[in-house]
Amino acid sequence: MRADLFSASYTKDEKLVKTYRVEQSDSISLPNVIVPQSDTLEDLFATVATYYPDQSPITALIHVLDGEMERSLDHSATPEPRSCDVLDSRYRKASLGAALGEAVLAGLSVSESVSSTPSYSAVRRTLAFTLGRCQHLYKDLVPFEHLAMRWMQLRDMTRLGYTQPVVSAVLRVHELVRPSSARPSDFADIELIQGVQAFVRGDDLDGKLIEAVIRKCYPGTAAHLRELTGVFDDRMKAFIRLVEIIQSKSLGTEIDEVAVAFVCNRILPSSFSHVGVLLPLIEFFPAALVWYGFFSTLSKPSKSTSVNFGLLLKLERDLFEPFSYKQRPRCDISLDELEVLSRVGLRSEIIKPTQQRVLLVSLLPGIDIYTRFGGESETSSDLLARRNALTTATHDRVAALLQEALETLRSGPARQSKEFSVSAAGKKERKRSR
Known part of the structure; x- marks a missing residue:
């Protein structure tokens, strides 16, 4: 035994x-x-x-x-339970911002119409939120790549979609904001890394360093970047022109996505309300929405609107559960x-x-x-109940079609003979009149 x-x-x-x-x-x-x-x-x-x-x-x-x-x-x-300083708070916001963008992209696989603000449950299922929770619990003990592999494994097992560019962008965001992470050697522009990390730390809240890198990397953008802070009605035209320049002078998909997301956020900082502007550009910048959420949550709130504060509060509560x-x-x-x-x-x-x-x-x-x-x-009883429901619905539909066909057959010959007799009588009357 x-x-x-x-x-x-x-x-x-x-x-x-x-x-x-x-x-x-x-x-x-x-x-x-x-x-x-x-x-x-x-x-x-x-x-x-x-x-x-x-x-x-x-x-x-x-x-x-x-x-x-x-x-x-x-x-x-x-x-x-511990108190969190300002720096911890900004790292947390960066993670949640990436989760907002990721959730919007995930919603495209199940619906053609996407809300500018994803649901709480959709954000909770994202890889970005999962990595933020991991950072809080385990710090440097668990490699982000390891957890990302497990997250993708679960999505595969349950037949839920994801795209590799989005996963890579989420990992990159957390790589750049993780306090102990070194500068990634495979990122093409070191100055852009420094600008993003200064933005996360709060040393450059206006994003001047990132803007300077964009001006340097994409010649011809300076005038249009100034227009993004001018009259609101002219900002969209400036954004469209900036996207055209970034596409024509591309430095690689990853850098281009960061640049497009940054200038999109400049239309109305911290609003996350221009999701619809980026959706048609997914073919060219597949993960720009991840970076757009990142910049939105870290930017100084605009006077008119900002990211759904109640949603962020609830998500932060879950990060610290x-x-x-x-x-x-x-x-x-x-x-x-x-x-x-x-x-x-x-x-x-x-x-x-x-x-x-x-x-x-x-x-x-x-x-x-x-x-x-x-x-x-599904259990056998669930399958049987669903099959019975489908069978009943099919029978009802077939019975209705048969009933309609019978009524058509019954009324058809009588209606035809009546119409024939009327037309024949009309011909006789016309002959007599002649």
Whole structure:
């Protein structure tokens, strides 16, 4: 007889699983954290699903860490409430701004009409928001590229779209604003990097350094840049001319996107209300909206309007949501366990999702993201009910068509004979008159 999976007694042929428990435990007689050996993570999820189905998915009850994430137990993944200085606030705004632009672009894949301000739930699902949350919890412990790969993996598993240029732009934004990050060697213009980083720090709130780089890199833009601060009715003409110059004197897609987003924000700083201007330019500047959101949230608010402040407040609240390994997971399942269980087919009665057709998935402890849950994961009863509804609707439609056809057939010959007799009588009358 095999030892219990979480028991201290084991045989030599069994592999160890590290467990961590809190002193004042809850009513669940399971550890708070377990760290399997690196090559047994998939076996753990499969074993629990097979022999302990009442505890599956196990990641809804226990934080399951690999060897790398085990270091976070002694790291700031259990941060105490702390005050944030001005610099932290601007880094946070930069992350949320990129998330706004990313959410707008994501909405294009599901709808032809896009609102200038995306919904709260759409922003919460973005990679930019996820990276901002990661920065708060783990600082430099988790590479952004690693988390981005997990985010894309979840999107692929749930058949949700994303584009590589947008992912690259979001990573670049966080690379530039991360306090400890070095200057990226693969960015073509060092002066532009310095200008963006000074803008993020608040050392250049008006963006004069970035504007100087644009004037230098794209000759002929100086006059039109001045027009962006002049009469409002002339600003759109100036923006169109600036886009034409940037396209004709392109320095590469990435730099061009930063330049276009910067001048677009200059039309009405901090408003994020000119999304519609950039949408037709996605073919040429696929990630400019990410940078437009970035500049909008970091710019000094204009007199007339600014980015939805209530939306930003709620998102900031979520970025700082307390997390501790002393608490049980709040997710429905982790990404790693979702991948293993999806191989044998997912059913809602096993996963027990938070909401119908919506799954809360943990990319890393404390970093949970909502995604859709359905399609192949529907239960047989769900499929049967939907099939019956479709069948009933089809039968009703066919019956209505048949009824209409019968009425046409019944009335057709009588109407034709009546029309014939009337026309014949008319001919007789005309003959007599002659």
